Amino acid sequence: MQLTLTEQQQSIVESPPDKKLFLEGLSGTGKTTAGVARMLHWIASGVPAGRILVIVPQRTLAAPYYAARHHPDLAPDGQVEIATVGGLAQRMVDLFWPLVVEEAGFGLPDTRPTFLTLETAQYYMARIVAPLVDQGYFESISIDRNRLYSQILDNLNKAAVVGFPPAEIGARLKGAWVGESAQARIYDEAQDCALRFRRYCLEHNLLDFSLQLDVFMTHLWQEPLCRDYLLESYSYLIVDNSEEDSPVAHDLIYTWLPHTTSALIIYDHDGGYRSFLGTEPESALALREMCNAAFTFTDSFVTSPEMSAFSDALTRVLSPSPFLPPPPPPFSPLPPPF
Secondary structure, three states, rough: OOOOOHHHHHHHHHOOOEEEEEEEEEOOHHHHHHHHHHHHHHHHHHOHHEEEEOOOOHHHHHHHHHHHHHHOOOOOOOOEEEEEHHHHHHHHHHHHHHHHHOOOOOOOOOOEEEEHHHHHHHHHHHHHHHHHHHOOOOOOOOHHHHHHHHHHHHHHHHHHOOOOHHHHHHHHHHHHOOHHHHHHHHHHHHHHHHHHHHHHHHOOOEHHHHHHHHHHHHOOOOOOHHHHHHHHHEEEEEOOOHOOHHHHHHHHHHHHHHOOEEEEEEEOOOHHHHHOOOOOHHHHHHHHHOOEEEEEOOOOOOOHHHHHHHHHHHHHHOOOOOOOOOOOOOOOHHHHOO
16 A cells, blocks of 8 residues: 655654654644555565554544555554554453452442443443432432433543542532632532442443543553553554543553564644543553653645644634644745845
């Protein structure tokens, strides 16, 4: 499979095979194309495809890697693994379940786990919360019940991706509340519902997203057998759109990088749009210090210089941040006066 590459992209692809690289720049500058080309270069150089892991924050962002992985020119000697950290967590919990079932506090040690989808998690949440609502919980707010169940699950998910225990949900919500103090009791009720749901899941071997991630990071990643399995299975790592992933994902990758043979971390300067879901672009930048070399792509394939300058200026006005790259020189469409 041949890709037409710029000189910048070629410098990424042809970097020594034992290097760990950090690639940053604005969206549309060809970073993912360089990532795909680096992956194909590894395979062409003799790296078994099954030793390569591509991590993305959501599966839709992996489309270019899937397309390359299924190209008929590739030798049929295994496939590159593509996963989110959540998907990786579910796979490891399923594989190493006997090691963790009792330690993590599940109530049915002789029964396999049941992994909940968003819909089935809401179903079980409804069974727990609906009777409490009928008793007077959340009576001071007007909210659709399905939305309420979703919000409590979202609180659990954010606790998991940021890395704090679910027992702190209520205190953190109240700490951010600036309204009437009497209304803060709804956060205590949300806390109670979250903990009731977590206890129910543990008693019945049910794992929603938050519990899968918590079990993986708290127990399995600390277990030498599981950790060594992952480190030995995947010694070539590509992390794309790292700015859209969570602090827990960044912690995982940070400790993984020293054990890789080669790695490529890709970061968008103008990303971080999923911060309302718990992502943290700042912690993604910490991965740069674990790499041997850093590259910055500046030439956009999709945006004119005028539009790039306008976008940068607007971003700085709406969301000033010390982590944004320095502003470019002002664009001037006219030659300077004599």
